[in-house]
Structure formats: structure tokens, C-alpha cells
Amino acid sequence: MYAQGGGSTGRTRPQSSSQLSGDIHAINASLATDWPKLAGKRIFMTGGTGFIGRWMLNALADANARHRLGVEIDVLTRNPDAFAKREPQLAAAPGFRFISGDVLAMVAGGERYDIVLHAATDASADLNENDPLKMFDTIVEGTRRALDFAVACKAERFFFFSSGAVYGAQPWDLTNVSESHAGAPDLTSHRSAYGEGKRAAEMLCNLYARQHGLDVINARIFALLGPLLSLDIHFAAGNFIRDAMAGKTITIEGAGKAVRSYLYAADLTAWLWAMLLCAPAGAIYNVGSEESVSIAELAERIARLLGAPGVEILGREDPGWNPGRYVPDTQKIRNELGVAPTVALDEAIVRTARWNGWVG
Numbered sequence: 001m002y003a004q005g006g007g008s009t010g011r012t013r014p015q016s017s018s019q020l021s022g023d024i025h026a027i028n029a030s031l032a033t034d035w036p037k038l039a040g041k042r043i044f045m046t047g048g049t050g051f052i053g054r055w056m057l058n059a060l061a062d063a064n065a066r067h068r069l070g071v072e073i074d075v076l077t078r079n080p081d082a083f084a085k086r087e088p089q090l091a092a093a094p095g096f097r098f099i100s101g102d103v104l105a106m107v108a109g110g111e112r113y114d115i116v117l118h119a120a121t122d123a124s125a126d127l128n129e130n131d132p133l134k135m136f137d138t139i140v141e142g143t144r145r146a147l148d149f150a151v152a153c154k155a156e157r158f159f160f161f162s163s164g165a166v167y168g169a170q171p172w173d174l175t176n177v178s179e180s181h182a183g184a185p186d187l188t189s190h191r192s193a194y195g196e197g198k199r200a201a202e203m204l205c206n207l208y209a210r211q212h213g214l215d216v217i218n219a220r221i222f223a224l225l226g227p228l229l230s231l232d233i234h235f236a237a238g239n240f241i242r243d244a245m246a247g248k249t250i251t252i253e254g255a256g257k258a259v260r261s262y263l264y265a266a267d268l269t270a271w272l273w274a275m276l277l278c279a280p281a282g283a284i285y286n287v288g289s290e291e292s293v294s295i296a297e298l299a300e301r302i303a304r305l306l307g308a309p310g311v312e313i314l315g316r317e318d319p320g321w322n323p324g325r326y327v328p329d330t331q332k333i334r335n336e337l338g339v340a341p342t343v344a345l346d347e348a349i350v351r352t353a354r355w356n357g358w359v360g
Contacts, residue, residue, distance in 0.1 A: 019351055019354060020228075020355065023227070024058050024059055027273070028059060030274075031277065034273075035063045035066075035277070037277050038069050039069045039071075040069070040070050040071070041072075041114040042072045042074075042115075043074070043115045043117065044074050044076070044113040044115070044116045044153070045075045045076065045116075046106070046119060046120035046142070047076075047118070047119030047120035048117075048119065050119065051229055052119055052221070052269075052272075053075075054228050055265050055268065056119070056269060057075065057090050057096070058090065060073065061089070061090060061096065064095055065093075065094070072097070074097045074098075074111075075099065076103065078100070080098035103146065104138065107145075107148075107149070108148070108149050108153050111153060113153045114157070115158075115159070116159070117276075118160050120142055120146070121139050121142060125233075125234035126234065132190040135193040135194055136193045136194075136197040139197030139198060140197050140200045140201055143160065146158075147204060147208045147214070150214060157216075157217065157281075158208070158214050158217075159217050159219070160201065160219070161221060162198045162202055162218050163198045164222040164288060164328055166185070166195055166199040167195075168183045169186065169322050170325040170327070171325070172324055174325065175292075176292075176329035177325075177328055177329060178332070179284050179285065179286055184196075184199065205218060216281070216282065217279045217283045218284045219271075219272055219275055219285055220284065220287065220328070221288065222260075222263065222286065222288025222289070222327070223260050223261060224263055224268055224288075225238075225262040225265065225348040225349065226268075226348060226352055227265065227351065227356075231356060236252075237260075237262055238352075240302045241352055241356070242356075243308065244305075245306060245356065249308065249309050249311065249312050250299045250302060250308055250311045251314065252295060252296060252314060253316050254314070255296075256295045256296030256313050257294055257296065257323070258295045258325075260295065261289040261292045261293065261327045261345075262348060263289040264289075264351070266342075267339075267341050267343060268287060271285075271287050271339045274338075275287075275333070278337055283336075285332055286328035286329060286330050287328075287333065288327070288328040288330060289330075289345070290327060290328065290330055296313060299311045305346060305349050306349070306353055306360060
């Protein structure tokens with residue numbers, strides 16, 4: 001009846017850890033006056049078992065209990081039983097139900113939902129490189145299925161989790177890219193499948209809003225750090241933390257000149273829930289940090305903070321889609337929703353390492 005594209009599951013740790021609990025408490029404190037807007041709502045979510053989805057669900061479970069919201073949420077996942085073993089506290093959370101399916105085959109089953117959160121589609125570098133057609137189809141067709149589902153269940157709001165990749169390669173002289181930037185992915189490169197897929201999906205959202213009257217909001221998400229992030233996939237920051245924790249020299253395959261910024265996951269989660277609860281219909285916001293750092297500088301900071309023996313830069317050609325800058329301008333969301341980053345990069349690095357077992 002339903003379907004889903006999952007998302008990176010990441011490395012698991014006990015959810016009762018003081019760090020994660022403290023972060024969830026901070027998220028809910030920042031949204032205390034807004035959570036009651038969800039009272040009695042029914043929500044459907046795709047991608048809830050990935051990194052971002054798990055943060056969103058942890059925050060909701062806590063708020064649901066703390067504020068007695070009576071929220072019910074159905075979460076699409078490929079394997080509910082496997083997820084229940086990894087995240088038993090979420091599987092057992094009151095009002096939470098995990099449904100087996102695939103986003104590319106999801107159809108409405110007659111149930112009504114007030115809100116649809118579409119967070120499915122893993123930002124997989126391997127898939128983008130080796131099967132870009134599948135990457136593109138999963139994003140675009142999956143979003144269309146989710147939009148049709150939202151229309152059929154008469155949802156009040158559709159929340160699309162997009163990406164800063166829609167802007168394409170950010171010019172070096174553009175310090176921070178804003179929502180009005182007219183850049184786009186390079187259509188001559190297969191590595192643009194993810195970014196162009198998200199861009200096409202955003203257009204679908206716009207068309208459904210116009211032709212079906214659907215209230216759509218859209219978060220363009222940039223790079224992230226924090227508990228629940230896998231250290232074993234293509235994210236440079238996670239790989240560096242993994243190697244530093246193992247006492248290894250941090251190795252940079254490229255020249256290390258690419259520039260990124262990293263929003264702490266708890267800040268990300270607070271911003272996303274603030275969007276859902278408070279953003280006007282049609283809102284599009286960049287979600288990320290403006291604290292920019294080159295990949296080489298990031299590696300040096302991680303080595304210093306976690307006690308790694310050093311950094312080695314190999315200087316090979318960067319295989320990624322964006323060897324330049326990838327740093328958002330977040331003035332719009334900060335001004336309109338009153339959000340702000342609360343955890344700086346160094347602290348985000350340390351908290352991520354500690355959650356993964358570092359005891360330095």
C-alpha cells in the first residue's frame with residue numbers, strides 16, 4: 001500500500017545518551033510555544049529512518065510526551081522490524097507507527113493526514129557516481145508519488161526536504177549563496193544527478209501548489225554534523241572524525257581547498273520543526289551554517305581537537321560534484337523565523353566524536 005526510499009541509517013548508539021537527550025531537550029525548549037500547533041495532528045513521513053529523519057522523530061516523540069500533543073505519525077520504511085531493533089524507543093513511542101514500503105510505489109490507502117513530510121532519498125555519493133539515473137528517478141518520481149499522496153489524503157501542508165545542491169557549483173567569489181541565487185547544476189555532468197533531481201522535485205512542488213492548492217514549504221539543506229551521523233560513508237567530516245578517533249593520520253584525497261560549513265544536527269532539527277510550525281505557505285529557506293571552513297582546515301581542526309597525529313593532503317583530482325564553495329546565506333530563515341545556530345563547529349566536532357565513543 002505504501003512505499004519508501006530509506007536514507008542513510010548511520011551508526012547507532014544508545015538513545016539514552018546524555019548528549020542526545022540534552023540536545024533533544026534544547027530543541028524542545030526552543031519550540032515550547034509552537035509545539036501546541038501540532039496537537040491532534042496526523043502526520044505521514046518518508047525518509048524517517050535516515051539521519052535527519054531520526055533527529056526529527058526523536059524531537060517529536062519527546063514533544064509529544066512532554067506537551068501531550070496526541071500526534072500520530074506513520075513513517076514509511078523498507079524494514080520496520082530492523083528499524084525497531086536499532087531504535088526501540090522510537091518504535092515504541094506512543095502514536096508512532098512504522099509502515100513497510102517504498103517511496104517509488106507509494107499510493108494513498110484512504111487514510112487522512114494533516115501533514116506530509118517528504119525526507120526520503122539518501123545523499124549517496126556512490127549512487128550518484130555509479131547509478132545516477134536511479135538517483136535522479138528516485139528523487140523526482142519519489143517526490144511526485146509523495147505529492148500525489150498528499151493531495152489524495154487532503155494534507156494541510158507538504159514539507160519537502162531539498163538540498164543546497166540545487167544551486168550547482170557555488171562561484172568562488174560568492175561567499176554565501178542565498179535563496180535568490182540563479183545558479184544551477186551542470187547539466188553536462190552525471191554528478192549533477194542529485195542536485196538536478198532535487199531541483200526538478202522543487203519544480204514539481206511548485207506545480208502541485210499551483211494546480212492543487214497544496215501548501216508546500218521547502219528546506220534547502222547544506223552540510224551537517226552531530227550524533228547519529230554515520231562516520232563510514234562519503235561525508236568528509238565524518239570520515240575525518242572516524243580516522244582521528246582511531247589515532248590515524250587524517251588523509252585528504254584532494255587538495256583540501258573546497259569550502260564547506262556544518263550545521264549541528266540539533267540546530268538543524270529545531271530549524272526544520274520551526275519551518276513546519278511557523279513558515280508561511282510557499283516558504284523556501286536555506287538551512288545550514290555560515291561558519292565556513294576549507295576541507296584542509298576542517299581536517300586540521302579535527303586532528304587538533306581529537307588528538308590525531310596529523311593531516312596528509314594527497315592533492316588528487318576531487319571526484320565530487322562541487323570542489324568549490326558550499327556555504328549558505330541563512331539571513332532569510334533567521335530573520336523570518338527567529339532561529340539561530342547555537343553550537344559552533346569545534347563543539348559540533350567534539351559532540352559527534354563523543355557520541356561515537358571518543359572519550360578524550
